[in-house]
Amino acid sequence: MVTILGIESSCDDTSAAVVRDGVILSNVIAGQAVHERYGGVVPELASRAHQQNIVPVVHDALKQAGIPKEGVSAVAFTRGPGLLGSLLVGTSFAKGFTAALGIPLIEVNHLQAHVLAHFIKEDENDRNQPDFPFLCLLVSGGNSQIILVKSLSDMEIIGQTIDDAAGEAFDKCAKVMGLGYPGGPEVDRLAKLGDPGRFTFSKPRIDGYDYSFSGLKTSFLYFLRDELKEDPDFIDKNKNDLCASLQKTIVDILMDKLCLAAKELGVNEVALAGGVSANSGLRNALEACGKARGWKIHIPKFAYTTDNAAMVAITGYYKYLDGLFCEPDVVPFARVSMQ
Numbered sequence: 001m002v003t004i005l006g007i008e009s010s011c012d013d014t015s016a017a018v019v020r021d022g023v024i025l026s027n028v029i030a031g032q033a034v035h036e037r038y039g040g041v042v043p044e045l046a047s048r049a050h051q052q053n054i055v056p057v058v059h060d061a062l063k064q065a066g067i068p069k070e071g072v073s074a075v076a077f078t079r080g081p082g083l084l085g086s087l088l089v090g091t092s093f094a095k096g097f098t099a100a101l102g103i104p105l106i107e108v109n110h111l112q113a114h115v116l117a118h119f120i121k122e123d124e125n126d127r128n129q130p131d132f133p134f135l136c137l138l139v140s141g142g143n144s145q146i147i148l149v150k151s152l153s154d155m156e157i158i159g160q161t162i163d164d165a166a167g168e169a170f171d172k173c174a175k176v177m178g179l180g181y182p183g184g185p186e187v188d189r190l191a192k193l194g195d196p197g198r199f200t201f202s203k204p205r206i207d208g209y210d211y212s213f214s215g216l217k218t219s220f221l222y223f224l225r226d227e228l229k230e231d232p233d234f235i236d237k238n239k240n241d242l243c244a245s246l247q248k249t250i251v252d253i254l255m256d257k258l259c260l261a262a263k264e265l266g267v268n269e270v271a272l273a274g275g276v277s278a279n280s281g282l283r284n285a286l287e288a289c290g291k292a293r294g295w296k297i298h299i300p301k302f303a304y305t306t307d308n309a310a311m312v313a314i315t316g317y318y319k320y321l322d323g324l325f326c327e328p329d330v331v332p333f334a335r336v337s338m339q
C-alpha cells in the first residue's frame, strides 16, 4: 500500500491531500480572501497566509483520510512554477515532515500535476482515466497551453500563449467592468444571463497552436472606453451581454486551436485542466465539439480545476512507483517548463 501526502502552495491556495494507491482519501483547500481587496494576488501576503494555513490544512487532510502521520509513505510537494515565497512554504514544510519521519520527498511540477489530475481515482473501481496519447488544454490564471500527453511522464507543449493567459483575460476584463477578483467565475455567472452574439471582439491571428489574449483585452478596454463616452451607464446596462460576448470570444479562441491540433495530429481524446476549465462555456463547447467530432472528452471535477493538492499527490504517487525521489537540498523554482 502506498500512501502519498500531497502539498500545494504555488499561488494563493494552501492545499493538502492524501492519495492511497491512486485513490483520493482527502483534499483540503484553504483559499486566501486577503487578496480580494487588492484585485490580484499580493505575493508577500500569500506567503504569510500559507504560513498560517499549512499546519492546520495538513492536519485536516490526514484526519479526513483517517491516516496517522506514521502511515504516510512519502510527501509530494509542488516545486514550481509559482510564486517563490509561496512555494518556499510548502517546500520547507515537506522537507521538515519527511525528515522527521525518515520518508522520501518527491518534487512535483505544477503543470504536470494539473494534467495528471485526470488520473485521480474516486474509488478503486474508477476507470475514467484518459488513454494515451491525448491532448490537454491547460488553462489557468498563469497558463494557456495545449499539451500532447504521450504518457504519465512524457508531455509535449505544442502550443501556448505568447502573452496573457486565458484566466488573465477573464480577470482583467472583469476588472475593467468593476467585477470582483478573480473575475472569471463572475463573468461565467453573468454570461449565463446574457446574449453571446450581442458584441463582437477581435480574435488574434497567430500561427500554429499558440494563443494570444492581450489584443482581446485591449480591444475590450477601448470598446468600453468609447461606449462610456456616449453613455456613462453602458457597463451596468449591458453587463450580462458583455460577459456573454467576452466569454464566447475567449472560448472560441481556445477551441479553434484545440480543434486544429486534434485534427492535424489525429488525436481524438481531449481533456481540460486548470482553473479556467471550471468555465461553463468552455465545458459546453468541449462537450459539443466532442460529440460533433467523435472525441472522447475528459472534464475534471470542479475540486480538481483550481489549484489543489490532490493532483500533486497523484503525480507523487506515480513518481513514487518509479522511485523518483529528490534530495533534501532541493529548492523551488518560480519558472519551470514541462519539458
Ligand code: KG4
Binding pocket: 011, 139, 140, 141, 142, 143, 166, 167, 168, 170, 171, 182, 183, 184, 185, 188, 274, 275, 276, 277, 278, 279, 280, 305, 306, 307
Ligand atoms: O488554476 P488556477 O486556480 O490558478 C492560477 O493559475 O492562479 O486558475 C485561476 C484562474 C483565474 O484566472 C480565475 O478567474 C479562473 O481561473 N477561473 C475561471 C472560472 N473559475 C476560475 N475563469 C472563467 N470561468 C470560471 N468559471
